[in-house]
Each structure stands twice: as C-alpha cells, then as structure tokens.
Amino acid sequence: MKVLIPSALRAYTESAHAEASGATLADVLDALDRQYPGIRFRMIDEQGRIRRHIRIFFDGEQVRDLAQPLRADGELIIVQALSGG
Amino acid sequence: MSSENTRLRPPGPTRHVTLLVATRKGAWFYHGDPARGSWRTDGPHFLGHVISHVVLDPRDGRTLLAAAKTGHLGPTIFRSTDFGANWTEAARPPAFARAESGAGRSVDHTFWLAPGPALEPDVWYAGTSPQGLFRSDDGGISWTPFSCINDDPDYLKWMGTVQDGTPDGPKLHSIIVDPRDPSHLYFAMSGGGVHESLDGGRSFAPLIDGLDVVEGFDGSQPSFHDPHCVRLCPTNPDRLYQQNHCGIYRLDRPATRWQKIGDTMPSEVGEIGFPMVVHPRDADTAWVFPMDGTSVWPRTSPDGRPAVYVTRDAGASWQRLDAGLPTAQAWWTVKRQAMTADSQDTIGLYFGTTSGELWASPDEGAHWTCIAQHLPDIYAVEVAERPAP
Numbered sequence: 001m002k003v004l005i006p007s008a009l010r011a012y013t014e015s016a017h018a019e020a021s022g023a024t025l026a027d028v029l030d031a032l033d034r035q036y037p038g039i040r041f042r043m044i045d046e047q048g049r050i051r052r053h054i055r056i057f058f059d060g061e062q063v064r065d066l067a068q069p070l071r072a073d074g075e076l077i078i079v080q081a082l083s084g085g
Numbered sequence: 086m087s088s089e090n091t092r093l094r095p096p097g098p099t100r101h102v103t104l105l106v107a108t109r110k111g112a113w114f115y116h117g118d119p120a121r122g123s124w125r126t127d128g129p130h131f132l133g134h135v136i137s138h139v140v141l142d143p144r145d146g147r148t149l150l151a152a153a154k155t156g157h158l159g160p161t162i163f164r165s166t167d168f169g170a171n172w173t174e175a176a177r178p179p180a181f182a183r184a185e186s187g188a189g190r191s192v193d194h195t196f197w198l199a200p201g202p203a204l205e206p207d208v209w210y211a212g213t214s215p216q217g218l219f220r221s222d223d224g225g226i227s228w229t230p231f232s233c234i235n236d237d238p239d240y241l242k243w244m245g246t247v248q249d250g251t252p253d254g255p256k257l258h259s260i261i262v263d264p265r266d267p268s269h270l271y272f273a274m275s276g277g278g279v280h281e282s283l284d285g286g287r288s289f290a291p292l293i294d295g296l297d298v299v300e301g302f303d304g305s306q307p308s309f310h311d312p313h314c315v316r317l318c319p320t321n322p323d324r325l326y327q328q329n330h331c332g333i334y335r336l337d338r339p340a341t342r343w344q345k346i347g348d349t350m351p352s353e354v355g356e357i358g359f360p361m362v363v364h365p366r367d368a369d370t371a372w373v374f375p376m377d378g379t380s381v382w383p384r385t386s387p388d389g390r391p392a393v394y395v396t397r398d399a400g401a402s403w404q405r406l407d408a409g410l411p412t413a414q415a416w417w418t419v420k421r422q423a424m425t426a427d428s429q430d431t432i433g434l435y436f437g438t439t440s441g442e443l444w445a446s447p448d449e450g451a452h453w454t455c456i457a458q459h460l461p462d463i464y465a466v467e468v469a470e471r472p473a474p
Contacts, residue, residue, distance in 0.1 A: 008157050008158055041178065043158070044159075045180075045192075046182075047187055047188070048187065051158070080156075
C-alpha cells in the first residue's frame with residue numbers, strides 16, 4: 001500500500017511516499033522498517049505503543065491499534081502531531 | 086595540599102580542544118585555536134533535534150556519539166567515526182525490555198553517554214529518562230539493558246514515577262567506571278540516589294550515607310535523594326565529588342559516608358547548583374556553578390551575578406571566579422552536563438547556559454570570555470581533545 005511519510009521521517013525514506021505491504025498496521029510498519037532500518041522505533045516505542053506525537057491514519061480514519069487489519073488498496077498516512085515549540 | 090607539580094600534564098604532543106555543545110535544537114562544535122583564544126563554529130548538526138549529549142570516545146579520538154530525539158520522534162543514538170563529518174544511526178538504540186503486560190516503561194530520551202574504560206575499548210554506557218542503564222559492547226551501534234536495575238522491584242520503587250524527577254523527566258546520569266577496575270561502577274539518579282557496583286553491574290547498592298535530603302523526608306530511602314552530578318577524580322579514583330540538591334559533598338573511598346563540603350560556601354550564594362567539575366590532575370581542585378536554591382528554587386545565578394566557585398583544598402574553602410562575567414542582571418541557569426574542563430597544561434573551563442551563551446576560561450576560571458551567543462538552550466558541553474592536525 002501507499003504510505004505518506006511526514007517530513008520528520010524523510011531522512012529515512014528520502015521521499016514523502018513509500019510502499020509497504022502487510023495485513024495489519026504492525027506488519028506494514030515492520031515492512032517499512034526492513035526497507036528503512038530504524039524508522040519504526042521513532043514511531044512506536046519498545047512496548048508497542050504509538051508514540052505521543054505520532055498519529056497514523058488509514059483511508060482517513062485514525063488507527064490506534066497496531067493489530068488493526070489494513071486493506072492492500074488503502075493509503076496509510078503517518079502524521080507528526082503537535083509537540084510544542 | 087595541591088602542588089604545581091600535580092597540576093602539570095606530562096610532556097606530550099599538542100592537543101587541540103573542540104567543544105561539543107548539545108542543545109534543545111541541535112548540536113554545535115567549536116574548534117579552538119592552539120591558544121584557545123578563538124573558536125571556529127561548526128554547525129548546526131541535527132538542527133531541530135533535541136540533543137542531550139555529544140561525547141567523544143577518548144580511546145580512539147575520532148568516534149562521536151550523540152543522544153538525540155525530536156519533538157515528534159522517539160529517541161535514538163547517532164554515531165560518527167570521523168569526528169562528525171558523517172553520522173549513522175545506531176542499529177539498536179537503548180530501549181527497555183518489552184513487558185508482556187504492555188505496561189512497561191519506554192525510553193523517552195537518552196540523557197547521559199559514558200565511554201567505558203581503556204581496558205574495554207568498545208564499551209559504552211548510557212543513562213536514560215526515565216531512569217535506565219544501558220550498555221553497548223560494539224562502540225555504540227547496538228545497546229541492551231544493563232544490570233538488574235531497570236527491572237528490579239527496589240530500584241523501580243526508588244526511581245518513582247515521572248513526577249519524581251526533573252521537569253523533563255527523571256534521569257539516570259553520572260555513570261562512572263573506575264579507571265582501575267571496569268567492574269567497579271557508579272551511577273546516580275534524579276531522583277533515586279547514588280549507587281555502586283563492585284561486580285561488573287550484576288548488582289548495585291545505594292551509596293547515600295551522609296547525604297542530606299529535603300527536610301521531613303527519610304534520608305535512608307534512596308527515593309528521596311537527588312544527586313545532581315557526581316564526578317570521580319582521574320588522578321585519585323578513590324575520590325568523588327558531588328553536587329547534590331542539598332549541597333556539595335566529597336567521598337574518599339573506602340569510606341562510604343559522604344562529607345559535606347558546601348557549607349563553607351558564602352551563605353549569600355549558597356551551595357545549590359547542577360554541574361560538578363573536577364580537575365583532571367589535582368584531586369583537591371573542583372569547580373561548581375552556584376544557583377539560587379531558595380524559596381521557589383529559581384535555579385538562576387544568585388542575585389543575578391553569575392560566578393564559578395573553585396576549591397583547591399578539597400572543599401575546605403571556596404573562592405569566587407567571576408572576572409569577565411556579567412556583574413548584574415544575568416539570571417543564568419547551567420545544567421548538570423553543561424560545564425566541563427579540558428586537560429591542557431593550564432586547564433580550560435567551559436560552560437553553557439540555558440539562555441544559549443557559551444563561556445570559556447583558558448586559565449582555570451580566572452578570566453572568562455563569551456564565545457557564542459544566541460544558541461538554543463544548552464543542555465551539555467563536553468570537551469574533545471585530539472592531536473593537532
């Protein structure tokens with residue numbers, strides 16, 4: 001599926017757009033991490049929680065659970081949320 | 086007790102000084118000329134990243150580690166093997182063990198980086214917020230939880246919650262390896278006290294006897310101790326100095342009871358501060374940067390008049406060093422990692438303020454010059470000394 005990458009993570013992808021496949025959000029993030037080592041840990045902590053200032057949307061709906069199934073033809077958008085000055 | 090001879094460095098090749106300045110919005114390096122009179126600015130590195138610490142590996146003179154996070158992203162470690170020309174990210178940054186319950190702790194940021202001893206050339210230690218101790222055995226590429234303390238019930242109790250630490254999170258800091266014995270380790274926690282291991286980190290025990298705590302609390306409980314910065318004297322590894330929330334202390338091993346040495350500071354200045362700097366060759370000499378710890382704890386230079394204080398007799402007396410510093414209306418805060426010394430023949434001292442000024446003294450604090458202004462909040466200042474090119 002298409003993944004829109006926020007500016008804070010483009011040091012990894014060198015692009016705003018990436019492609020990754022997987023049946024769940026966790027699978028897609030693992031696939032992204034195989035392509036761009038280290039990118040997952042910047043978004044997801046060691047306990048499997050989405051970090052405080054990261055938001056992830058799939059086809060316009062926020063995804064809060066890494067186990068959520070995702071369709072292969074959808075679009076994942078990763079957003080850097082407000083974090084102060 | 087000091088003699089000039091003990092302060093002289095053995096003859097050797099000239100070594101140039103670079104200051105590694107970590108700030109809330111990136112890192113800057115300042116390369117000194119041989120006289121340390123002018124400084125070439127090199128940066129920003131990692132603009133916009135929260136950089137807690139940048140440290141040179143003194144064992145190879147070229148590897149740098151930088152502890153980083155951003156406002157949005159999780160923490161990581163960047164590593165350079167060519168003194169900052171190129172950086173790569175650690176393959177496995179410090180992270181706590183995963184708890185099956187899902188309620189385990191996560192590293193917010195790596196706060197403190199400490200190269201291991203010369204006897205262990207690829208070893209580094211890291212302290213995190215919240216308090217965690219980590220080790221790398223491959224020069225900082227991959228990190229694993231170290232020792233039992235990250236998950237030990239007593240240590241977890243002493244670490245407390247995020248409300249029991251500094252405003253940007255409780256921290257593990259002041260990781261010290263005895264240069265004579267890599268299995269002899271110290272670290273400190275804000276909050277949570279000072280701790281020592283004699284068995285290579287398999288176990289640690291509190292080392293808090295003699296330290297005051299805030300009035301009304303039980304000093305036997307590590308939870309109530311807030312060591313701001315602990316340093317070991319390189320030429321006398323049995324001597325430790327500590328700037329603590331409740332004053333300045335010295336410990337001469339094998340004794341286990343800290344001796345208060347801050348009560349000889351002028352009463353109008355007090356003995357509260359964050360950094361503690363030791364002389365690289367004279368164990369009787371140390372420097373502090375006092376800040377206002379009265380009433381609501383402004384943590385700014387007392388009376389708006391910044392000064393470094395030095396002891397040259399192991400804490401029996403202190404002298405004010407403020408030549409060149411502002412004489413009024415300078416309300417500075419200097420964090421615990423933001424003051425340091427080089428090891429040149431005449432020691433250079435350096436500190437950075439949270440208002441983004443970097444100050445240097447080429448003569449052990451006798452005279453001060455501002456070498457940078459308008460930086461972001463300075464979190465750490467470290468010295469890198471390398472052979473002259």
